[in-house]
Amino acid sequence: MAYDEHLADRIRDLLGPALPEVVEKKMFGGLAFLIGGNMAVAASGKGGLMVRVDPADADRLVDGDTVTPMIMGGREMRNWLRISTEAVADDDALSAWIERGIAYARGLPPK
Numbered sequence: 753m754a755y756d757e758h759l760a761d762r763i764r765d766l767l768g769p770a771l772p773e774v775v776e777k778k779m780f781g782g783l784a785f786l787i788g789g790n791m792a793v794a795a796s797g798k799g800g801l802m803v804r805v806d807p808a809d810a811d812r813l814v815d816g817d818t819v820t821p822m823i824m825g826g827r828e829m830r831n832w833l834r835i836s837t838e839a840v841a842d843d844d845a846l847s848a849w850i851e852r853g854i855a856y857a858r859g860l861p862p863k
Contacts, residue, residue, distance in 0.1 A: 755782040755795040756837070759846075763795060766847045770854055780824075785853075789863030792853035801835040801846070803853040831856075 760783045767774055767785070775786045781797025794802040802822060805813060807830040813819055818839035822832035840846040 755797050756799065757795075759801065759837070759840070760795040762843065762846060763793060763801075763850060766843060766850050767854075787854060787857040788860065790857040790860045792857035793850055796834065798834075800837045801840050801849060803833050803835055803849045804831055804856050805833055805852055806856055807831040 763785060764771070770787070773787055774792075775789075777784045777786055777791075779791075780794070782794045782802065784791045784794040784802075786792065790804070792804055796802045810821065810830055810833060813833060814821060818836040820834050822829040822834050824832075835849055840849060
């Protein structure tokens with residue numbers, strides 16, 4: 753499955769002032785948005801949104817239904833969450849997740 757191009761367009765629109773520092777890169781079947789070389793969010797090739805979060809916050813953000821831990825290669829990625837398409841159907845919800853991912857990526861050392 754290819755990533756949702758409409759979701760990618762919505763992400764671009766909501767990035768607003770952060771856009772000049774964002775680099776887009778196709779990876780893992782999706783389209784990732786990187787800040788300082790660190791992935792912040794991605795339109796997932798499996799549908800929905802992938803968001804990079806502080807590992808200390810990940811457990812409290814997971815609801816087991818629309819927000820789940822990211823599993824890659826059979827391994828849970830502690831600082832990545834998969835957000836269902838339904839959970840980011842409105843721009844306010846999508847914007848909140850994008851802001852969370854950007855804030856975390858900006859706090860990491862540039863690559």
